[in-house]
Amino acid sequence: MNEFDMLTRFSADIRIQTIRALQHAGFGHIGGSMSIADVLAVLYGTEMRIRPTEPDWPERDYMVLGKGHCGPALYAALALKGYFPLDWLETVNRPGTRLPSHCDRLKTPGIDMTTGSLGQGLSAAAGIALGLRLEGLDSRVFCIIGDGELEEGQVWETATAAEHLKLNRLIAFVDENKRQLDGDVQAVCGGDLDEKFRSFGWHVSRVCGWDISAIQREIREASEQREAPSVIVLDTVKGIGCSFAERERMNHYMVVTKELADEAVDEIERRLAAGTYPVGEDA
Amino acid sequence: MKNKLFTALPDEKDMRDAYCDALIAAGEKNARILAIDCDLSASMGTGRFRARFPERSFNLGIMEANACSMAAGLSVTGFVPFVHSFAVFTSRRMADQIFLSCAYAGLNVKLIGGDAGVSAATNGGTHMAFEDFGVLRSIVGVRLFEPADNVAMRALIPKIADECSVDYIRMPRRSVVKIYDEGESFVPGEAKLLREGEDVTLIASGVLVSEALLAADLLAAEGIEARVLDCFTIQPLDIARVVESAEKTGCVVTAENHNVIGGLGSAVAEALGEHMPVPMERIGVRNSFGEVGSQAYLMDHFGLRAKDICSAAHRVIKRKQAMQ
Incomplete structure (x- = not known):
């Protein structure tokens, strides 16, 4: 299997494991978990310097999931990489679980920062990037934030500070899935986010959110930046690759039954076989 | 002592x-x-x-x-x-x-x-x-x-x-009154006992500690002996020492450069309510925002002075005596 096929399969497995995890929980943040499955596959598949059996390896690259409510997608990626057993995914959001709805660095191997209050993750990632520089390490800090999350003022405080401090090892992704809990981002509070970040002095690129090769290329380009922090905008669709979520406009948080999960998993396999994964024939 | x-x-x-x-x-x-x-x-x-x-x-x-x-x-x-x-x-x-x-x-x-x-x-x-x-x-x-x-x-x-x-x-940025000799040791979470007394306990923090010590001297001149604690750790509160002091003296006055809600007075009231209910009063800011003025003016204005602590001490002692 070549690298592209391996990453495609990995992203499909992240989707499948996430859908199954939310099926076991009965409900969850399906929409925003689906739209980051491909970037997670690229990061954990080929790009991040990590040791899954040594999650605290000091020289690792770091991941901060600013949109902490999409923890289940990251948990699926971590489990598939061997950070913890796959059957932990069946415990998502159950009492006593080590995989809570929002990311918790004290509970889950491989979670580098606790997140859930939007806007704080990018600041924490900038702090980690600064700390790594003080340590003399060239590790990168990846941070995935939501397009709705950009409404938080703290994001723009960090956009200012990270540029000022020349945190070139900070690489953010905006999951531009165009929807937030209450509806369309543009209807709630939108704007041209590429232009915003560019005006803050960041290295900005935009890719199709499920184009694995393009994501890989832009991560490598961002890693070459000598001064500017980078943001890679993932132009995507909320719920992408999960048939029952694709059908629902309000798919931020959904009930996930076994029937729906079975249907979605079958559809993922069908699209893979048909060469139309993840978006299907409608794309 | x-x-x-x-x-x-x-x-x-x-x-x-x-x-x-x-x-x-x-x-x-x-x-x-x-x-x-x-x-x-x-x-x-x-x-x-x-x-x-x-x-x-x-x-x-x-x-x-x-x-x-x-x-x-x-x-x-x-x-x-x-x-x-x-x-x-x-x-x-x-x-x-x-x-x-x-x-x-x-x-x-x-x-x-x-x-x-x-x-x-x-x-x-x-x-x-x-x-x-x-x-x-x-x-x-x-x-x-x-x-x-x-x-x-x-x-x-x-x-x-x-x-x-x-x-x-x-902390305040400017100079504050000296309380301790050089080299005094402090353990986070442990209140400092500054003065022994059997009649009332005064529990203070920050700039109110010196006011509490001045109050204790004013009370001593009247024959009232106050026990004084510097409760420099508000959270976690030194519950053992607070309760022990309340038990010993039978009444308590707290004093803080803070709203009486949410700070030292609240913390002490919670501890006493659960472990040793005794008459108590809280010296601090009540239902007011701050305003401009010198620190001295503001301490007078908000009733954060030794004399205010003394008045509160008299009241709690009276309530204690009424219960005996």
Whole structure:
């Protein structure tokens, strides 16, 4: 299997494991978990310097999931990489679980920062990037934030500070899935986010959110930046690759039954076989 | 313990300078200590740390929320950030970041709030933190400190620097009255017994400690012996010593440069309510915002003086006697 096929399969497995995890929980943040499955596959598949059996390896690259409510997608990626057993995914959001709805660095191997209050993750990632520089390490800090999350003022405080401090090892992704809990981002509070970040002095690129090769290329380009922090905008669709979520406009948080999960998993396999994964024939 | 007459003498050094001395000393011992400022380093007195350790000092500008979460990120990589701003901003402006990025995340961040309470003086009500402890006291894992003088401040900083904890320290920037002799030792969480007495317990923190000691002398002149505690750790409260003192004296007065809701008086009332209900009164700010004025004017205005503590002591003693 070549690298592209391996990453495609990995992203499909992240989707499948996430859908199954939310099926076991009965409900969850399906929409925003689906739209980051491909970037997670690229990061954990080929790009991040990590040791899954040594999650605290000091020289690792770091991941901060600013949109902490999409923890289940990251948990699926971590489990598939061997950070913890796959059957932990069946415990998502159950009492006593080590995989809570929002990311918790004290509970889950491989979670580098606790997140859930939007806007704080990018600041924490900038702090980690600064700390790594003080340590003399060239590790990168990846941070995935939501397009709705950009409404938080703290994001723009960090956009200012990270540029000022020349945190070139900070690489953010905006999951531009165009929807937030209450509806369309543009209807709630939108704007041209590429232009915003560019005006803050960041290295900005935009890719199709499920184009694995393009994501890989832009991560490598961002890693070459000598001064500017980078943001890679993932132009995507909320719920992408999960048939029952694709059908629902309000798919931020959904009930996930076994029937729906079975249907979605079958559809993922069908699209893979048909060469139309993840978006299907409608794309 | 033999009670000596208390003489209120101001320290020659501003408290912020004692703080910075302590931070530099801690920084000499531990290369992972960092200073984070939010464009108030001149007011907070951290300039000498920056001069000594320029590579470990970051002025992150007027972006307190970002500064707090960035400090948490620095802590992820093993650094020990001390974050500085005025108490109003370190509490109210950073509250959610202190909760999630620092405390809930189990990280190691030290937060300093300057210009505590009436010491904000002519900066006025907008800048006068009477609620900072109240904002932070219900957040699990955040320790709250208010050292009474420079000796206490210098003793406290190395202790908290050595522990993985989220700590908030409030202080006035200017000179405060000396309470302790050089070399006095302090254990976080343990109140200091400053004066023995059987008739009433006075529990104070920060700039109200000297007022409590003056009050104790005024009461002694009337034949009333007050036991005085410096409760420099508000959270976790030294419940054992507070309860022991209440049991011994049968009545309590608290005194704080803070709203009576949410701070020392509340913490003591909660402890006594659960363990040793005795007559008590709280000296502090009641249902008022701050306003402009000298610290002396504001202490008079808000009733934070020794005479106010004495009046409260008389009332609780009377209530105690009525119950006997």
